[in-house]
Amino acid sequence: MTITITAFERSPDGGKGLARDTRVRWALEEAGQAYEVRLVSFKALKEPPHLAVHPFGQIPTYEEGDIALFETGAIVFHIAERHAGLLPDEAGARTRAIMWMFAALSTMEPPILELMTARILEGDKPWTAERMPLVQDRIRTRMGQLSRRLGDADWLDGAFSAGDLMMVSVLLRLRASGLLDEYPNLAAYVARGEARPAYKRAFAAQLAVNTGKSPLEK
Ligand SMILES: N[C@@H](CCC(=O)N[C@@H](CS)C(=O)NCC(=O)O)C(=O)O
Numbered sequence: 723m724t725i726t727i728t729a730f731e732r733s734p735d736g737g738k739g740l741a742r743d744t745r746v747r748w749a750l751e752e753a754g755q756a757y758e759v760r761l762v763s764f765k766a767l768k769e770p771p772h773l774a775v776h777p778f779g780q781i782p783t784y785e786e787g788d789i790a791l792f793e794t795g796a797i798v799f800h801i802a803e804r805h806a807g808l809l810p811d812e813a814g815a816r817t818r819a820i821m822w823m824f825a826a827l828s829t830m831e832p833p834i835l836e837l838m839t840a841r842i843l844e845g846d847k848p849w850t851a852e853r854m855p856l857v858q859d860r861i862r863t864r865m866g867q868l869s870r871r872l873g874d875a876d877w878l879d880g881a882f883s884a885g886d887l888m889m890v891s892v893l894l895r896l897r898a899s900g901l902l903d904e905y906p907n908l909a910a911y912v913a914r915g916e917a918r919p920a921y922k923r924a925f926a927a928q929l930a931v932n933t934g935k936s937p938l939e940k
């Protein structure tokens with residue numbers, strides 16, 4: 723059955739891989755699943771055909787036969803459950819990998835998104851200068867805790883899993899702020915994720931959309 727995901731026709735990041743279709747592409751690449759991409763304009767995101775799949779008018783979505791999903795957590799979980807490579811077989815380790823997916827999305831991502839909002843959407847507000855240190859410190863609290871838990875391990879819980887895929891995807895958004903580099907073990911963890919062949923293929927594919935280059939071109 724053909725898998726079709728949606729992505730921005732033109733990503734606001736110009737192809738840095740920060741739009742959330744990248745994490746879905748990455749999961750599909752890890753799972754060895756071919757997929758097609760339907761590109762959607764900002765206008766079309768808010769129109770009835772797209773809203774019928776994604777009630778919040780966002781990307782990415784995932785369609786496969788009669789399954790239509792939105793929310794990257796649900797999409798990556800769906801892929802991970804059905805194909806080898808993203809969730810361990812042993813029940814305890816599997817549950818912990820899923821726990822890390824939730825931790826990435828519900829504990830780490832919100833303060834990181836707050837920084838994006840403060841910078842990009844509200845950067846011109848008079849209270850931004852006062853607010854910024856508070857926002858950054860909330861991120862540092864979580865980064866410090868995560869850094870202590872990861873220690874010198876390669877991945878969060880044994881072998882690479884969907885939990886790492888989600889955590890690396892979330893932490894990547896911090897690189898431009900300099901906050902990721904304040905935690906060398908987390909910066910190295912993110913670099914390990916980016917070095918995976920499946921991530922590289924996913925990144926190249928989204929970059930091709932935004933630069934017009936074939937993913938195979940250098
Ligand atoms: N929680 C959602 C967030 C989806 C999301 O924020 N998508 C962004 C792109 S990365 C989007 O479509 N933004 C356009 C908009 O909200 O109008 C998920 O993980 O899938």
